[in-house]
Amino acid sequence: xxGWCEPEMIEDEVLKxxxxxxxxxxxxxxxxxxxxxxxxLAVGLLNDPHEAEDVVQDVFVSFAKRAGSLxxxxxxxxxLAKSIVNGARERLRRGRAAQRRMSRYAAxxxxxxxxxxxxVYSERCERLSRALAKLPYEQREAVLLKVxxxxxxxxxxxxxxxxxxxxxxxxxxGLEKLRALLDSEI
Amino acid sequence: MTMKDNDRIKDVVRKNLDVRASxxxxxxxxxxxxxxxxxxxxxxxxxxxxxxRRAIMKSPIVKLAVAAVIIAVLGIGIxxxxxxxxxxxxxxxxxxxxxxxxxxxxxxGRDVVMDSRDGEPDYxxxxxxxxxxxxxxxxxxxxxxxxxxxxxxxTKTVVFIDHGHKSYIKKTFEEMEQNDIWWRDPKSxxxxxxxxxxxxxxQKTIEGVLCEGIETTDPAFDETNSxxxxxxxxxxxxxxxxxGYPVLLEFEVTRTLGDNExxxxxxxxxxxxxxxxxxxxxxxxxxxxxxxxxxMP
Numbered sequence: 001x002x003g004w005c006e007p008e009m010i011e012d013e014v015l016k017x018x019x020x021x022x023x024x025x026x027x028x029x030x031x032x033x034x035x036x037x038x039x040x041l042a043v044g045l046l047n048d049p050h051e052a053e054d055v056v057q058d059v060f061v062s063f064a065k066r067a068g069s070l071x072x073x074x075x076x077x078x079x080l081a082k083s084i085v086n087g088a089r090e091r092l093r094r095g096r097a098a099q100r101r102m103s104r105y106a107a108x109x110x111x112x113x114x115x116x117x118x119x120v121y122s123e124r125c126e127r128l129s130r131a132l133a134k135l136p137y138e139q140r141e142a143v144l145l146k147v148x149x150x151x152x153x154x155x156x157x158x159x160x161x162x163x164x165x166x167x168x169x170x171x172x173x174g175l176e177k178l179r180a181l182l183d184s185e186i
Numbered sequence: 187m188t189m190k191d192n193d194r195i196k197d198v199v200r201k202n203l204d205v206r207a208s209x210x211x212x213x214x215x216x217x218x219x220x221x222x223x224x225x226x227x228x229x230x231x232x233x234x235x236x237x238x239r240r241a242i243m244k245s246p247i248v249k250l251a252v253a254a255v256i257i258a259v260l261g262i263g264i265x266x267x268x269x270x271x272x273x274x275x276x277x278x279x280x281x282x283x284x285x286x287x288x289x290x291x292x293x294x295g296r297d298v299v300m301d302s303r304d305g306e307p308d309y310x311x312x313x314x315x316x317x318x319x320x321x322x323x324x325x326x327x328x329x330x331x332x333x334x335x336x337x338x339x340x341t342k343t344v345v346f347i348d349h350g351h352k353s354y355i356k357k358t359f360e361e362m363e364q365n366d367i368w369w370r371d372p373k374s375x376x377x378x379x380x381x382x383x384x385x386x387x388x389q390k391t392i393e394g395v396l397c398e399g400i401e402t403t404d405p406a407f408d409e410t411n412s413x414x415x416x417x418x419x420x421x422x423x424x425x426x427x428x429x430g431y432p433v434l435l436e437f438e439v440t441r442t443l444g445d446n447e448x449x450x451x452x453x454x455x456x457x458x459x460x461x462x463x464x465x466x467x468x469x470x471x472x473x474x475x476x477x478x479x480x481x482m483p
Contacts, residue, residue, distance in 0.1 A: 013351055014480060021357065027223050031216055040205040052205070057215050064223035066443065118211040124202040132203075147199045179195045 012076040020070055027064055034077065035060070037148075038084050039119060044144045045088040047133035049119045055087035081149040082159055085141060092137065131181040139174030146171050275389075275427040276398040278380060284430050285376045290464035291316045293372055294457040295323075309333065314455075316373065320469035336471045345471040353478045354471075372455060375435055379423045382407045387422065397424040397433050414441040417448070431460040 015033075018026035035056065042052035059080065063070075072079050132140050138160060145151040145159070157167035207215065295312040309325035309332055316322075319340050325333040336345040347354040379402055387399035400423050405416035417440040424434040435455040442448055 010351065013348075014353070017346075017348065017355070018480065021355065022227060024220060024223060028216070028220065031219055035212065035215070036204075036206045039207060040203050043205045044199075044203050049205075053207075053211065053215075057218060060215065060219040061222040062443070064219045065226040067223060067226060118208055119205050120208055121205040122202070125204055128198065128202045143199065144203075147196045148203060175192060175195050178199075179191055182195070182198065 016070075016072055016076050019067055020072075022067055027067070030063075030076065030080075031060055034080055037077075038080055041081060041084050041144055041148055042088060043119070043121070043125075043129055044132050044148065045085065045137075045140060046091060047129045049121075051088075051091050053118055055084060055091060059083040059087055077149065078151055078155060081145060081151065085145070085159060127185065128182070131178055131185070134181055135174050135177055136170075139170045139177065142167055142170040143174040143178060275396075276425050276430060278400065278425075281425050281430055281432070282376055282380050285373050285432065285460070288373070288431075288461040289318065290462045291372055292457075292459040292462060292464070293455050295453065295455045297451065297453045314372070315464055315468055317464050317466075317469065320466075322469050334471075336469060338469070345473070347471065347473060347477065352474070352476060353480050354473050355480050372432065372435065372458070375455070376423065376432060378407060379421065387424075389427070390424065392424055392434050395433055396427045398427055399424040408439050408441070414443045414449070416440070417442055429460070432458055 015026045015030050019030060038056045038059065039052055042055045043049060046052050046055070063080070063083070132144070135143070141160065142156050145156050146153065151159075153164050153167050153171065156171070157164045160167055160170075162170075291314070293314050295314055296310070309327050311326055313324045313326065314321070315324075319338070321335075321337045321339075323335040324331050330349075332348075332350050334345075334347045334349070336347075338344075342358055344357050345354060346357075379400060382402045382404040384400045384402035384404070387401050389396060389398050391397065402421050403419055405419050407421055408416050408419050419439045420436075421438070422434075422436040423432055424436075425431065426433050433456070437454070438450075438452045440448060440450050
């Protein structure tokens, strides 16, 4: 069955449509639906909560401003994920993320009520993010887009400007290395 | 690595990479995003003006005024780029006049290339039907209609039918915030060419028809709203020497959006039928009974 027949995809199609016609309500729902998913992706790519928060905010602000000119034809989720990837690449190019890694960030509580931190995640998440940061960036991107965003290898290959077999290789080597890194910490 | 190892690591990534915005961050960011949207909507008034301008151009009185101006320009010969001199077989001001007074137009529109993160168009081509007061655009994928737009300039309403999702939207022009609407209207496109700086391309045979062309690289040709700037543009209009009607429109632009994303669009409009009598019934929105109306907030 084609992907767009799934209820989530149908909701996204309606949201895209209403958003393009200027609906604030649709934008609000898109934000509500994807903000945490995109924060998770951005943290996984950058290993820096501050930078991740900035990237996600920039992506949503840019998206909000494009209601009248958006020509989005494909999946909304994939579009937003690609925007995060572009934002993360830009941050890494500028080298800002390298200056301030997650490990140097204040300890983050799992319970959002405890301390007023901008982002909330567990120690396991922090450990995983550190391990992901040790992967070559292209492999990290391939693993996160495939596993966390459910993108196809073809979509990843296109986003990375490589062949499908190269994208597949990056994904496979990334997973292997990630397993070795996580297992070595146990 | 075994399949089991593979699945275990994927499971770890899926479950453990779980970051949430605190309530305060969530609300602050949401407010910033919605404010940006609101400000952007206000800036889009230029787009509404484009739509309003096209609606105004449908008025018979305005058409007469436009025709009078064109005749005056021809008579005085004050605009050299209209190309009435030399060996040209096409008088461009007359093209504008013919197009403007054409009763109905049918043509095909295609986005040939579109490099952007927005993805590829979900349609292969669009068939456009325009009368003096109404228009209709059918988007096809293969031989199947997937979307239909109806514009009515008398009632200033738009109906958009999404056949894939069996749903539709009805809006007024004032509520529309859609740019690129000019691209769907070949009449306004010819006027656009003639109102921007352009050069003559000479003659060329297109599908057996001897044509003359003009080309503009003026970025203002595409600057329809404040959401993007035009880096480079090339638009070409080819007109039949024999009939004086457009045969082919070619359009290629690179835009930079607000977030520095580059979008490259290459499109053509062809298969023109000019001055045809279009039956009113084709402009009546045909909405199947089982289609759901999507309410707009």
